[in-house]
Amino acid sequence: MTDFFxxxxxxxxxxxxxxxxxxxxxxxxxxxxxxxxxxxxxxPALLALAVVVALIAVVVTVARESDVERPAAPPGKKVVATDxxxxxxxxxxxxxxxxxxxxxxxxxxxxxxxxxxxxxTCGANVAAxxxxxxxxxxxxxxxxxxxxxxxxxxxxxxxxxxxxxxQSVGIVAGVSFPGAWPGARGPIAxxxxxxxxxxxxxxxxxxxxxxxxxxxRPSKKSWQWAAxxxxxxxxxxxxxxxxxxxxxxxxxxxxxxxxxxxxxxxDEFGAGGLPAELRRKLMRSGRLTD
Amino acid sequence: xxxxxxxLLVASVGDEEAFAAFYRRHARPLAGFFMRRTGSAELxxxxxxxxxxxxxxxxxxxxPAKGAAIGWLYGIARHKLARTLAHGRVEDRARxxxxxxxxxxxxxxxxxxxxxxxxxxxxxxxxxxxxxxxxEARVVxxxxxxxxxxxAHTSEAVIRKRVSRGLASLRRxxxxxxx
Numbered sequence: 001m002t003d004f005f006x007x008x009x010x011x012x013x014x015x016x017x018x019x020x021x022x023x024x025x026x027x028x029x030x031x032x033x034x035x036x037x038x039x040x041x042x043x044p045a046l047l048a049l050a051v052v053v054a055l056i057a058v059v060v061t062v063a064r065e066s067d068v069e070r071p072a073a074p075p076g077k078k079v080v081a082t083d084x085x086x087x088x089x090x091x092x093x094x095x096x097x098x099x100x101x102x103x104x105x106x107x108x109x110x111x112x113x114x115x116x117x118x119x120x121t122c123g124a125n126v127a128a129x130x131x132x133x134x135x136x137x138x139x140x141x142x143x144x145x146x147x148x149x150x151x152x153x154x155x156x157x158x159x160x161x162x163x164x165x166x167q168s169v170g171i172v173a174g175v176s177f178p179g180a181w182p183g184a185r186g187p188i189a190x191x192x193x194x195x196x197x198x199x200x201x202x203x204x205x206x207x208x209x210x211x212x213x214x215x216x217r218p219s220k221k222s223w224q225w226a227a228x229x230x231x232x233x234x235x236x237x238x239x240x241x242x243x244x245x246x247x248x249x250x251x252x253x254x255x256x257x258x259x260x261x262x263x264x265x266x267d268e269f270g271a272g273g274l275p276a277e278l279r280r281k282l283m284r285s286g287r288l289t290d
Numbered sequence: 291x292x293x294x295x296x297x298l299l300v301a302s303v304g305d306e307e308a309f310a311a312f313y314r315r316h317a318r319p320l321a322g323f324f325m326r327r328t329g330s331a332e333l334x335x336x337x338x339x340x341x342x343x344x345x346x347x348x349x350x351x352x353x354p355a356k357g358a359a360i361g362w363l364y365g366i367a368r369h370k371l372a373r374t375l376a377h378g379r380v381e382d383r384a385r386x387x388x389x390x391x392x393x394x395x396x397x398x399x400x401x402x403x404x405x406x407x408x409x410x411x412x413x414x415x416x417x418x419x420x421x422x423x424x425x426e427a428r429v430v431x432x433x434x435x436x437x438x439x440x441x442a443h444t445s446e447a448v449i450r451k452r453v454s455r456g457l458a459s460l461r462r463x464x465x466x467x468x469x
Contacts, residue, residue, distance in 0.1 A: 003402065004395065004400075005317050008313075012313055014390070015389065019347070121376070136377075166369075168348060168351070169369060170365060171372050201372075217426075223329040226329065
């Protein structure tokens, strides 16, 4: 019988030993620790050595960042979106993303990013599987301590959405850019996409993207259904007046209605009771089952 | 007296046993957390391994002054889960960086991970109802204190106290009886 937890503990112990050994080797070469045993070299030689090390560090940094910092492709349309809750504005000018903490700067957001390595993951609305570099790209940069903005230069089109992450914290902020999905279908696809992501994470079918709001205690069955939405993406959308529908790649159908404020919210799950015109429109572009 | 999670993590920088003890305290509840979130034993097992690998790799950066060790671990866990949800697959960056071998997941291993979910539920069931509800809402469902307080018709301070007491109680249960 395989005990997963024992096996993982053994692997972690081996990894700990390897990590400790390599860390100890690194410390042997730490210049500060070697200084007391290097008096014979003399102060000028040490200074010269320090200058050489600094130059090498600069060259290595420039070389490493060159992929990120190389001249961008011709700038495209500038789009701006704000994560209001976290107070973070994302401005995308062509392939250059500038992230700015909006005044009044939220203490929690500032403390999370300042001085930390913050990754920007952005993507374009292209037909590619999740994780495919054509659909999303991640760049890592250290957020300068005390600063309120930072730029990332992407090597390809990332005009649909962006997210900031910090390894030990999780998602710092995220937005979908306006116009990621063309025309009036954009907000519908966005509602369906966001609902699927939130549902997969919480198993709460009623959430911020639905008409219903009640919080239920998820059952095992609801977690299983939610898990089917882990990788689901929007396949087709259809609009008829104030009603709309979207199909997901896992076969689920989401019915929506437009609220008085123009926002699309989900009011039915599945194709049951779907208005005939929406059904016809969805079927025109693919198979639709209840 | 039982060594705290924070002391274990600090000691784990150079002490393999300390990290192993920290792992044994939290591996099954963490796997249960991932089971509840994903509904898949394979995903939960992979996420558990990747989370502990990331914790091992970054243990030198853990600062007890900035917060509890359990919050730090579950912060990594939530980050890994979010990336899995966004990418549709579990990353193995931390495991690869540490040169860890992939784990074999046979039926027995899967069953162990599935039962870990029950362990968490059982531990939660042993808490008073108000603390259990507060922990589920705050830690599991990540709702804001304000939102939980409104739903429970009470103040944020009361909810914070329930979460804090519940977590302390859970921690004691996880650590087991004092030898």
